[in-house]
Amino acid sequence: MPEGRVLEFTGVTKRFGPVTAVGAFTARVEPGVVTGFLGPNGAGKTTTLRILLGLVRATSGVATIGGQRYAELAQPLQTVGAALEASSFHPGRTAANHLKVYAQAAGIPHARVDEALGVVGLADVGGRKVGGFSLGMRQRLGLAYTLLGDPGVLVLDEPANGLDPEGIKWMRGFLRELAAQGRTVLVSSHMLAEIQQSADSLLVIARGRLVFQGSLEALTPPDEFATLVDAPDRAALRTALDARGLGYDVMRSGLSVRGADPAAVGAIAAAAGIALSTLQRRGPALEEVFLDLVNGIRTHMPDAAAPPAIAPAAPALPAAEAPDVPPAEEEAPDDLDEAIAVDRPWEAAEEKTESDVEADHFFSRYDDARRPDGEGDRR
Ligand SMILES: Nc1ncnc2c1ncn2[C@@H]1O[C@H](COP(=O)(O)OP(=O)(O)OP(=O)(O)O)[C@@H](O)[C@H]1O
Numbered sequence: 001m002p003e004g005r006v007l008e009f010t011g012v013t014k015r016f017g018p019v020t021a022v023g024a025f026t027a028r029v030e031p032g033v034v035t036g037f038l039g040p041n042g043a044g045k046t047t048t049l050r051i052l053l054g055l056v057r058a059t060s061g062v063a064t065i066g067g068q069r070y071a072e073l074a075q076p077l078q079t080v081g082a083a084l085e086a087s088s089f090h091p092g093r094t095a096a097n098h099l100k101v102y103a104q105a106a107g108i109p110h111a112r113v114d115e116a117l118g119v120v121g122l123a124d125v126g127g128r129k130v131g132g133f134s135l136g137m138r139q140r141l142g143l144a145y146t147l148l149g150d151p152g153v154l155v156l157d158e159p160a161n162g163l164d165p166e167g168i169k170w171m172r173g174f175l176r177e178l179a180a181q182g183r184t185v186l187v188s189s190h191m192l193a194e195i196q197q198s199a200d201s202l203l204v205i206a207r208g209r210l211v212f213q214g215s216l217e218a219l220t221p222p223d224e225f226a227t228l229v230d231a232p233d234r235a236a237l238r239t240a241l242d243a244r245g246l247g248y249d250v251m252r253s254g255l256s257v258r259g260a261d262p263a264a265v266g267a268i269a270a271a272a273g274i275a276l277s278t279l280q281r282r283g284p285a286l287e288e289v290f291l292d293l294v295n296g297i298r299t300h301m302p303d304a305a306a307p308p309a310i311a312p313a314a315p316a317l318p319a320a321e322a323p324d325v326p327p328a329e330e331e332a333p334d335d336l337d338e339a340i341a342v343d344r345p346w347e348a349a350e351e352k353t354e355s356d357v358e359a360d361h362f363f364s365r366y367d368d369a370r371r372p373d374g375e376g377d378r379r
């Protein structure tokens, strides 16, 4: 089983001209859990992930995978499986053909292609052209690509986009399973609800800054929630709560016990032999907490290294903070070339080195031979 590795971001900053897309981003992502990377549109998620994957050069700071920069990895595809939101596939090629090209380039046995397609539920359509794939099918194909090298680290940018409810449920279970195997799973989303079910740990980014790192539970401070509890014998319940010194408000629907979770309240009732008719957690919905965080209304960093709060009305782009702003075309052309090559590997393949041509030739024969109708999938 491949080992997960720690991902580490240290003071990562990326400026695009006057725009600070990511600012002094410091965070650590552990193996064995699903880490959700949350933030609203434009918060800097994709940019941060691109820096981790060596697709964009950070203005300052460093991002490492098991202590190494992406470019230093001896076998990148076997170490990190990455699917970025911009990833696209050549419409004229079959799903299997795509994966074979990548497998060939990375020295991965071809048998992995069918395995990976099977794992993501695309076994039956591997021979179909990607141009005819739905968005959800493309997402699954992107995931199959990340799994090709059986990597210990998975970095997925908004993988749930375009998936139907069944697909989202499948994705959640799948990510959990990968993490349970000891892999590192970092998955971005702009919607808390989407990854709330699967993520154990959260990084929240807003305007390029880390505004929260911790567990989902830690997102809601304990003094902000209550437990609604009721019993046919409410008087007995009140007596039991009074005896434990718990404060509560009497509501029509029950007693709202401040700062206690349902497990604690339930245990008190059980110990007093009281049958309950209601036991519910109440408090700010996580979504509200998340919105408050990203809007700077709430600041909540459990560790002392918390970055300063963002002023609610601050402009999205703190230009004043970047006196040494490089010229607007700071994004070097070589970065862009690299980005195209890795984000859209088929484009690189289209440049056709000798081995590409050979591989293409081999794959097209292979594909044709597998299809009973012999209909070519190549342009
Ligand atoms: N190549 C680029 N040139 C200039 N600005 C860029 C570039 N890439 C990103 N940005 C800017 O950086 C900021 C962060 O963008 P990024 O794509 O990282 O956000 P995101 O969190 O992934 O958003 P979304 O949820 O919409 O995918 C945005 O203001 C964006 O306009």
Ligand SMILES: [Mg+2]
Residues within 6 Å of the ligand: 045, 046, 047, 085, 157
């Ligand atoms: Mg993005």
